[in-house]
Amino acid sequence: MSAIEISNLTKRFGDVTALDDLSFSVPEGEIFGFLGPNGAGKSTTINILLGFTQPSAGSTRVFGHDARAESKAIRQRTGALLEGYGVYERITAREHVERAIRAKGADDDPDAVLERVGIPEAADRKAGGFSKGMRQRMAIGMALVGDPDLLVLDEPSTGLDPNGTRELRDVIREENRRGATVFFSSHLIDQVEAVCDRVGILKDGKMVTEGSVADLRAQLDAATVTVTVERAAPESLLSEIRGIDGVEEVEATDNQVLVSARGGDAKLRALNAVERAGVGFADFTTDDPSLEEIFEVATLGPREGRGDGNRDRAEAPAEGEA
């Protein structure tokens, strides 16, 4: 069974269409990264998932429970960290966690929860005086109460210092190993890339792309190969490379040939053409797309002349290698 099954979900707020016929699912046991620019509809999706907002059309199921009719059952099995959740200024961290324990009917030890999220010393302090990071850690602790089957985390690293974000990743992995499905919504791509099995990128209420980071990289396989050469490449070489299937763009400077190509085969054929041309093939680098670039292309469209991705240095291929 899917942990989350979203089918043809539409949500309108007056004239604004926040979600537009959105469908996707998250299998049980997965860490799913839900990415999207500001206003894409991430929080709206989460609010519908938890039954806080009713959709205009479509359906949402969490572990088979309908989000409209059975939101209580969903919330019982879910630990949620929501953006802008309420902190009660006058009660202590321990009392916050105790409230979460009561609400879930769980039997966690509140001090162990606070220890796990790194703020044991704050147990008896009133939350009104907490820093942003302490508030966030407390909220993460509250979400973990009762060993939920699903963790819904909306921008969980907000306010956390680098140690906090690392500890958060550890907690997410531990929870996942325990069997929890994790729905991680964020626009912080490196956080998502570090921990998620699969990502979906939302834009204007629609899923524009979905898959493992490796799958998405392969889809967007238009890497740039930069070949360093000793002599300027002649026009005949450039037009030969332009003729290779999968090559999208070729540019040359005095000692470089830049080839934008889709697919590893096109890159290799271009490299071999340069090598055969006798222009003094020195070495080459390729820029494979990062998740950040995938996100950028998915949400803004292709960008021309990109040259700042992850650099993989490699030696020149052997003569005749194909």
Ligand SMILES: Nc1ncnc2c1ncn2[C@@H]1O[C@H](COP(=O)(O)OP(=O)(O)OP(=O)(O)O)[C@@H](O)[C@H]1O
């Ligand atoms: N209660 C509301 N009333 C009116 N419009 C709303 C409401 N909630 C959301 N919207 C609109 O729906 C769209 C999606 O908003 P949403 O908060 O879901 O985006 P988001 O992806 O979570 O953005 P962010 O990353 O900025 O938090 C936006 O255009 C937003 O203005």
